[in-house]
Amino acid sequence: MSTDIQSPRSGKVSGGKIAPQYRRGAGSKGNFEMFAWLFMRLSGVVLVVLIFGHLFVNLMVGEGIHGIDFGFVAGKWADPFWQFWDLAMLWLAMLHGTNGVRTIINDYAEKDATRLWLKVVLYAATVVIVVLGTLVIFTFNPCPVANGVQLPGGFCPAP
């Protein structure tokens, strides 16, 4: 004789016991909030490594902040390792931060219209920053040219 043990809160177990408004999985939002919660924790762990590494390499080593200029950025992005590092940091930090601010808006903005517009502004800013940052990382040119003239301060191959 075998008995099937249902997982808690599954349809068969909770069918009659949990009031419909508290039942999970049937809402219009699906599992979005659960994935958002999980994403905050997963991205958070990765961001600790990425940002601590970023701060250490840029500010603690060598002459620290005085070493940062166009050449420093050019040197880092000549290496796909740092391009990928910064890309991952950009995307994860922006999504993590956007979801955090979304939570705060939901908590404190009481009117539906206020919540909506604050989130429209938030998401617009997020899209602009993520797209801009991604383009900058991948279209970076160590030897920028304007009107056929090399801009001063660039790193250009010897003619």
Place this chain on the structure above:
Amino acid sequence: MPTKPAGTLYRGREGMWSWVGHRITGVVIFFFLLVHVLDTSLVRVSPEAYTAVIGAYKNPLMALGETGLVAAIVFHAFNGLRVIAIDFWKKGAKYQRQLLWTVLVLWLVVFGAFAIRHLSLALGGH
């Protein structure tokens, strides 16, 4: 409609204040992140534009601001790991107070080391 809430859900002590600190530091970091992506984007405008804006980060007043920002980042990072421990470790919720004190000790050590190094680089000898 009551004009004032009848009571409060905020229960004070370590749990609430760490949550308040996490929110405030999170918002501060987010707004800096927006600015930081914009200033870094100047590398696509010209080397001189980037060098000019980075020059602003090198003045002593900004060095204090950067130190404050890193204080916020280090707290948010360690307290975030505490939140993960509370959520996923069986005894996390029971020891959340002790975890917060661990966070604060780690914060002091890591932030202290950063502040000494960054301020002596930023304020000294240039």
